[in-house]
Amino acid sequence: MPRPLVFSILLLLLPGMAAEVAGQADATPPAIVLGTFEDDYGALYEITDTTWTHGSSRYRIEAWHPDERFLLLTSERDSAGSDPVREWLRIDWVLFDRTGETPEGPESWAWGYCMAVWTATSAAEARGVPTSDRDAPRVGCGDGFPFTRMQPIERFIEK
Numbered sequence: 207m208p209r210p211l212v213f214s215i216l217l218l219l220l221p222g223m224a225a226e227v228a229g230q231a232d233a234t235p236p237a238i239v240l241g242t243f244e245d246d247y248g249a250l251y252e253i254t255d256t257t258w259t260h261g262s263s264r265y266r267i268e269a270w271h272p273d274e275r276f277l278l279l280t281s282e283r284d285s286a287g288s289d290p291v292r293e294w295l296r297i298d299w300v301l302f303d304r305t306g307e308t309p310e311g312p313e314s315w316a317w318g319y320c321m322a323v324w325t326a327t328s329a330a331e332a333r334g335v336p337t338s339d340r341d342a343p344r345v346g347c348g349d350g351f352p353f354t355r356m357q358p359i360e361r362f363i364e365k
Contacts, residue, residue, distance in 0.1 A: 318353030
């Protein structure tokens with residue numbers, strides 16, 4: 207097979223192969239988790255379908271799993287060697303109902319997230335982490351920590 211043809215075929219297959227590694231099937235993220243947010247600690251976020259930005263940290267979103275309510279991200283950090291270390295993260299989220307009611311009582315937040323793992327070495331490892339307890343958002347984020355609650359930033363801007 208001629209090299210240009212092999213190269214062209216690989217270019218067509220690589221995006222699908224990367225999505226398969228992350229376990230993604232071209233999933234669309236729910237609109238409620240996209241946009242500009244402030245969390246219950248006062249930190250700001252910008253979340254798009256491809257990036258998660260929290261302060262000065264920017265992560266690449268590799269796969270959305272809206273039916274299972276989690277996403278997989280990657281980050282790179284400096285290492286002792288010359289090559290950066292690529293780490294996989296998994297974020298689980300919980301949606302609060304329209305009245306702001308959670309299983310544990312009234313809330314004024316739209317949704318919450320839990321960083322279930324932030325130092326996985328592969329998509330498979332990040333995906334295999336046990337799911338956070340969405341039925342107990344005040345203590346369900348590993349070792350008794352709460353989900354970080356999120357509210358669209360527009361809520362805090364007076365019109």
